Amino acid sequence: MAAPAYAPKAGGIAARARQGAMAAHTPPSWLDGLNPEQCLAVETTEGPLLVLAGAGTGKTRVLTTRIAHILASGLAMPSQILAVTFTNKAAREMKERIGHLVGPAAEGMPWLGTFHAISTKLLRRHAELVGLKPTFTILDTDDQIRLMKQVLQAEGVDEKRWPARQLANLIDGWKNRALSPAQVPAGEGAAFANGRGGKLYAMYQERLKTLNAADFGDLLLETIRLFREQPDVLAMYQQRFRYMLVDEYQDTNVAQYLWLRLLAQGRDPAHRNLCCVGDDDQSIYGWRGAEVDNILRFEHDFPGAQVVRLERNYRSTGHILTAASELIARNEGRLGKRLRTEDEDGEKVAITGAWDSEEEARLVGEEIEALQAKGHSLGDMAILVRISAQMREMEDRLVQLGVPYRVIGGPRFYERMEIRDAMAYLRCVVSPADDLAFERIVNTPKRGLGDATLQVLHAHARAARIPLMEAARYLVETEELKPKPRKTIRDLLADFGRWSAAAARMRQGELAELVLEESGYTEMWRRDRSAEASGRLDNLKELVRSLEEFPDLQSFLEHVSLVMEAADDDTGERVSLMTLHAAKGLEFDTVFLPGWEEGLFPNQRALDESGRAGLEEERRLAHVGITRARKRARIYFASNRRIHGLWNATIPSRFIDELPESAVEVLDAPASYSYGGYGQNNGYDQSRFDRAAGGYAGAAETAPSSYATPGWQRAQARGFGQGGFGRDGHGAGGSQFAAGRGGARGRSKGGPVIEGELVARSTGASAFSVGDRIFHQKFGPGSVALVDGNKLTVDFDKAGRKTVLDSFVEAT
């Protein structure tokens, strides 16, 4: 599945290493080309070891070489090494690269995989010990929600006030922290559905057990429970795993930490060889349960631990590294590293201010075209945004320019509707008791089985404590159902009977085709004339194809629920467009970083919810963004951005101010003043812009020592009691971009506060009334048509009717 062009890491040491592995007594040639720290990380095999691997320092290479080293030196057999990754992609890559290093010996690394995949393997072996059958099904988020809905309904909880989705998040959060229903802090449980959160969690768990199912969180939790309650089982694995390796340790959550600690703290000190590789400066998943603390506490948790720092960067040029290093140095909760390179300084990090987000997109597009004209490949460029809402504008622009691009990180293959439907059919064939699967497809394609019919099925199934399919089988023999649905169900059951019989004698690919065809599922999409339909049919074909690569249907279903990803079908050179989160681990020659504005980045919500910690995580995200660049990093900010449909004035991100002057250059935005035909010769407009965007550069000129004047401090100087830019327009709390609040908490480094009005300020209650003539910075002159608090609906002379905040218009 193809490492795309941006993952060029595998070195040329493969062949040599293979020789080394074969000829046991030659010097370990796989160490060739490693720097001293990397060697140390590879060769320190005994005892706990933390490898702090900065961005671009050869982390994966160290990890794979370390495994090769352990194998080739005969310290352990492949089956005695536990190697855990966070994502399937990482697991796959590691497997591949170890394969290159040591040859087929890597085939026998049965314990290389994600936390979840390894947990599943363990649980299948010992399922009875935790109250499951070895054939338990793994529920994904979709199944989870539907099950949760059932629980909420059973409890009579108002699903509008307390959405299943929210409960799912809550429970996920608890599971991330390894909390069983009984362990949920009372206050947290009480916060949902008038105090019933904890109870609902318990009920949900019960339902899972009844269904012989586990969700993702359970895979870890039940394994932990297995280890805790069955000391002999635990001891067996502690004994088996002589060497343990963990990738991306900074991303582990509490449950994963406990899981590891149980395995790594066996009786036999010779087996406490846990090697964790990670980078505290790249911990960006706190919001989904990752605990930076795990890595910060490593030496404390594992006494006698050694720490190796990889600080030599092989990716980026000097200025880029300087900029990233200075930025991240502002964080306090970190172990401390400084990336260095022997490469040249290269280009400075370029910062460009744009009038608004449209112009920003245009500037990025122009730069891409300019680079392309100079012979740079589109495949070596990426646009990294903070939130996916930013993508739209970028896409629009690229489409307009005819620049091919691809979006990284859409919905995954197995999350797509058609794949999930097809799989539900197969699940029903394999395990007729799979109620969630049955429910999903009972009326897909539409066969006239509505709510009413399903209710009857449910009622009977619950009363008799049997699966839905069995209940259906019984009910078609009675008079309880109306004749029409009764026949439909009877036919469907007959279908499933036939398919189950066919399953025994057919290859699974054929079976899938048969089922999808006879059920009318493929026909449904063939008839569908919407734009996506043909893509969906392709996906189904792809599903059937990959199905053939598995020994049997069962192992395929397992694979899909844990692993499957979209086939990498793109060819040709394209600009990559993705979020900063999705960019971790990737690298590009040129990286475009738009949207560096207070409120957007650092994101106000992160600040509001997590204060200082939130700010530091945002800063790590900025650090990740810059360090993706090999040769060119270009940062952009806009002075106006539309948020939830309304134009807001914005100020440059504090992160821009935190970059060292020596490593950046501030570029002018040539087109800034000619936007939309207004302002070319309009002193008003121009001075506004000067002070908003250009003021930054101006400060640098007149007072170099105060270069680091943070935009957010200016925001503070502005005060934040007034207006605000929130949806409600009342300035009450929650306003997206009221920059002062998180900022006040993050104020650790003082600095000169430059007074100066940056943007229009609200004047309290709206000073405008219907009919007033006004001037807007972006849309030009117009008359007020409607006043709603500080929201104005204005008929602009040229731009038509728009809704804007009164703080952005001036009376004329």
Added chain:
DNA sequence: TAAGGCGTCGGGCTT
């Protein structure tokens, strides 16, 4: 059962 209206809400997204 299927389409359209209405209200809500707006962060990142793996397993």
Added chain:
DNA sequence: CGACGCCTTA
């Protein structure tokens, strides 16, 4: 503003 989910109506 625009996406999504739920509810109403044909």
